[in-house]
Amino acid sequence: IEIGTLxxxxxxxxxxxxxDPQKVVVEFRDDITAGDGAKKDNLSEKGFWNSIISAKFFELLEEAGIQTQYIELIKPGLMLSKKLEMIPLEVITRNIAAGSLLRRYPFEAKQTFEPPIIQIDYKSDEYGDPMxxxxxxxxxxxxxxxRLKIIKETTLRINKVLKDFLESKxxxxxxxxxxxxxxxxGSIVLGDEISPDTCRFWDMETCDxxxxxxxxxxxxxxxxxxxxxASMILDDEDKE
Ligand code: C5P
Structure with a gap:
């Protein structure tokens, strides 16, 4: 495949x-930002690891019958993907209270949610991603x-697949x-990434x-x- 313009x-x-007009290459860069770009850095190998972790999750979801953009990793950092017209929504799922939820509402830290909470934010730098x-x-x-209903149902399925898998690891x-x-x-397909940049992961044993x-x-x-x-979720065969 030939890589063209950004x-x-x-x-x-x-x-x-x-x-191929129906395929794009997603490049996972080492840039990292927080607080709407207020905090910025470049961390060597971050794109490498995030692409590998995302690929593993996309593969698991495909096996569970959920459509994703993922086609293959050309090499770590470069993911061949289905071309999607992205919907400007950030679909957040919460199983345990953490982060902004605790700053904005009187939940107790680490309180669990069953069923999980789905929160949808507007992806807009201009408006600061409002809920x-x-x-x-x-x-x-x-x-x-x-389509909102489809997105919520699909998100709950994605949560179940990933949560069960992660807890087993x-x-x-x-x-x-x-x-x-x-x-x-016109089908709704999971895009973007699923990585430590976009998820909270806590080590069950050490709470790290x-x-x-x-x-x-x-x-x-x-x-x-x-x-x-990456080392906790990848099988030995994935690691090669
Ligand atoms: O900031 P908050 O606690 O609401 O984030 C909830 C989850 O969504 C976290 O896993 C965070 O990494 C992710 N998130 C994200 N991009 C955003 C906002 C939140 O990946 N713009």
Whole structure:
């Protein structure tokens, strides 16, 4: 496959055209940001590990019958993907209370949610990613009721697959953010990434944080934590 021009540049990823109009290459960069870009750094190997971790999760989800953008890792850092028209929604799922939820509402830290909470934010740097409700999302023309329902149902299935898998590997899964898009047929397909940049992962035994919260809190060992996630979730055959 031929990699063409850059068609989208995000804070941590880039998307390139290819010679196939229905495929793109997603580049996972080493750039890391927090607080809407207020905190920035470049951490060597972050793109490498995030692409490998995302690929593993996309493979698991495909096996469970959930459509994702993933085609293959060309090499670590470069993911051949289905071209999607992205929907500007950040779909957050919460199994355990953490992060902004505790700053905004009187939940107890580490309180569990069964069923999980789904929170949908508007992906907009200009407006600071405000939380939506269904009526606001529909009124803004971002989505319709029917597709919102599909997104919520699919998100709950994704949560179940990932949470069960992660717990079997000794990792708690407090929350995560995903994004969806439309493929050429208009089907809703999981896009973006699922990585320590976009999830909270807690080591079940040590209670260690193994995600971007380390960076948000200005702690060291960010890449070591990402590597630890990879080593805990990958089989020996994946590691080759
Ligand atoms: O910040 P908050 O606690 O609401 O984040 C919930 C989850 O969504 C976390 O796993 C976080 O990494 C993820 N998230 C994200 N991108 C955002 C906001 C949240 O990946 N813009």
């Amino acid at each position: 068609i989208y540049q995000g804070k941590a990823k880039g998307v390139y055209e290819t010679d 939506l409700n269904d009526e606001i999302a529909v009124a803004l023309g971002l989505i319709d009721e029917y 000794g990792i708690l899964f407090p929350d995560f953010k995903i994004e969806f898009g439309y493929d050429a047929d 944080t193994l995600d971007k919260d380390l960076f948000r809190q200005g702690e060291s060992g960010v890449i070591d934590a990402y590597k630890k996630v």
